[in-house]
Amino acid sequence: MAEPIRVLVVDDHPVVRQGLRAFLDLQADITVVGEAADGDAAVAAAEELRPDVVLLDLRMPGTDGVDALRGLRERHNPARVLVITSFTEPAIVLPAVRAGAAGYVYKDVDPPALAAAIRSVHAGHVLLHPDVARLLAAGEAEPDGARLTPREREVLAEVARGRSNREVARALRLSEKTVKTHVSAILTKLGVQDRTQAALYAVRTGLVDA
Amino acid sequence: MAEPIRVLVVDDHPVVRQGLRAFLDLQADITVVGEAADGDAAVAAAEELRPDVVLLDLRMPGTDGVDALRGLRERHNPARVLVITSFTEPAIVLPAVRAGAAGYVYKDVDPPALAAAIRSVHAGHVLLHPDVARLLAAGEAEPDGARLTPREREVLAEVARGRSNREVARALRLSEKTVKTHVSAILTKLGVQDRTQAALYAVRTGLVDA
DNA sequence: CGGGGCGTACGCCTTTAGACCTAAATCTAC
DNA sequence: GTAGATTTAGGTCTAAAGGCGTACGCCCCG
Numbered sequence: 104m105a106e107p108i109r110v111l112v113v114d115d116h117p118v119v120r121q122g123l124r125a126f127l128d129l130q131a132d133i134t135v136v137g138e139a140a141d142g143d144a145a146v147a148a149a150e151e152l153r154p155d156v157v158l159l160d161l162r163m164p165g166t167d168g169v170d171a172l173r174g175l176r177e178r179h180n181p182a183r184v185l186v187i188t189s190f191t192e193p194a195i196v197l198p199a200v201r202a203g204a205a206g207y208v209y210k211d212v213d214p215p216a217l218a219a220a221i222r223s224v225h226a227g228h229v230l231l232h233p234d235v236a237r238l239l240a241a242g243e244a245e246p247d248g249a250r251l252t253p254r255e256r257e258v259l260a261e262v263a264r265g266r267s268n269r270e271v272a273r274a275l276r277l278s279e280k281t282v283k284t285h286v287s288a289i290l291t292k293l294g295v296q297d298r299t300q301a302a303l304y305a306v307r308t309g310l311v312d313a
Numbered sequence: 314m315a316e317p318i319r320v321l322v323v324d325d326h327p328v329v330r331q332g333l334r335a336f337l338d339l340q341a342d343i344t345v346v347g348e349a350a351d352g353d354a355a356v357a358a359a360e361e362l363r364p365d366v367v368l369l370d371l372r373m374p375g376t377d378g379v380d381a382l383r384g385l386r387e388r389h390n391p392a393r394v395l396v397i398t399s400f401t402e403p404a405i406v407l408p409a410v411r412a413g414a415a416g417y418v419y420k421d422v423d424p425p426a427l428a429a430a431i432r433s434v435h436a437g438h439v440l441l442h443p444d445v446a447r448l449l450a451a452g453e454a455e456p457d458g459a460r461l462t463p464r465e466r467e468v469l470a471e472v473a474r475g476r477s478n479r480e481v482a483r484a485l486r487l488s489e490k491t492v493k494t495h496v497s498a499i500l501t502k503l504g505v506q507d508r509t510q511a512a513l514y515a516v517r518t519g520l521v522d523a
Numbered sequence: 524c525g526g527g528g529c530g531t532a533c534g535c536c537t538t539t540a541g542a543c544c545t546a547a548a549t550c551t552a553c
Numbered sequence: 554g555t556a557g558a559t560t561t562a563g564g565t566c567t568a569a570a571g572g573c574g575t576a577c578g579c580c581c582c583g
Contacts, residue, residue, distance in 0.1 A: 118397070121424040122332010129335065187328075214331040254530060265510035268570070280532050287571060297539090298570075299509040300475035306516055462559060478540070491561055497541060507569090508540075 107134040108225045111154035113145040126214050142171035154182050161188040162309045172202040185224045193238050195308045206230035258285040262298050263305035317344040318435045321364035323355040336424050352381035364392050371398040372519045382412040395434045405518045416440035468495040472508050473515035
């Protein structure tokens with residue numbers, strides 16, 4: 104216990120950050136060494152503070168969790184990352200795990216279990232929520248959402264704001280025909296039947312703010 | 314300081330509850346006397362524990378925050394309610410305030426401000442986030458979403474799951490024509506142009522889970 | 524330099540959505 | 554018990570959405 108586990112807390116909600124900090128600091132073997140509110144700040148803080156474990160929320164404004172994960176890997180930061188989020192969509196879960204997360208727990212874990220998860224991850228284990236493990240096992244297939252081209256993402260973002268094809272066309276300076284082509288491609292790739300389902304998908308995966 | 318403010322924390326996320334509890338207990342003049350994970354439990358706990366202030370999240374599974382608020386009022390529970398949530402939609406904010414909330418803050422407040430808010434509310438003040446105050450001042454009009462009939466809400470919930478009119482019809486045992494009538498009414502009442510916008514609205518207001 | 528993915532765009536066709544109108548049965552409230 | 558809201562359902566019509574096929578210029582990668 105001479106060396107407490109150094110934790111960096113990353114979440115865009117101050118209340119959640121402070122809450123996690125307050126709770127984790129009660130653990131004798133865990134010390135919260137810093138907080139960050141977005142991906143960029145997280146990478147910077149991790150470089151400076153060299154935490155053992157990064158507690159990372161995936162949904163954040165600006166640079167999101169997956170980007171932060173990639174940033175850490177690129178810098179060869181040895182911190183182990185425990186993702187804590189509420190997303191269950193394969194399209195958001197799988198990239199996070201593949202980007203090198205050492206653990207994935209849902210936000211509804213109770214705090215003692217969270218502390219245990221931090222210890223497990225620090226000990227070198229990979230800790231996955233059962234649902235996530237199942238996804239990994241079953242879904243060898245690439246998550247559909249990840250295969251959208253940049254342009255398709257732009258179109259989907261517009262659709263997810265409730266825009267009609269015509270409005271999307273004007274917003275992106277395209278012909279309506281082209282928008283329809285993109286929308287069709289999006290529907291096929293996401294495996295959904297219509298634009299409403301696509302919009303809901305986009306919201307669920309955090310492509311646009313709820 | 315002989316009488317600390319007795320607070321009941323209501324939120325469906327254990328991490329948030331524990332976090333709030335841990336932080337608030339650090340305040341000399343605040344004591345967290347209990348927690349609840351949904352509206353029913355909140356009302357029951359408030360009856361038993363007689364807290365001075367209830368910290369209430371609006372978005373919860375089962376009985377939601379507004380229902381809990383109404384439940385407390387019906388029982389003439391003297392607890393003052395501080396709503397803490399992330400919703401900015403008028404349709405969700407206004408009913409909460411009108412149901413008797415003594416305060417309304419967004420979830421991105423920093424913890425010291427939250428503690429101050431609890432003290433203000435306990436002192437008898439009504440504390441509103443500036444945006445909420447503006448809504449109240451400007452929007453004398455009833456929030457559109459609140460005027461949906463029960464049946465219309467059911468239909469909207471189906472639409473917000475990405476169902477087509479035909480599928481909604483089968484699910485609710487109606488003719489497709491009736492569904493279209495309901496959908497048209499919903500669109501008019503919500504002031505939106507199509508089912509996709511209605512679905513997004515439903516998600517934002519917590520009618521269905523994101 | 525030849526594929527392959529990407530972005531753009533058109534045409535034809537069918538299905539779906541949604542507006543507007545009417546109207547009956549039911550229920551609730553005063 | 555009558556007025557008003559709710560739920561149900563139909564008709565007609567127009568606009569929007571979406572499937573399917575085709576095509577062409579680009580750029581990158583082997």
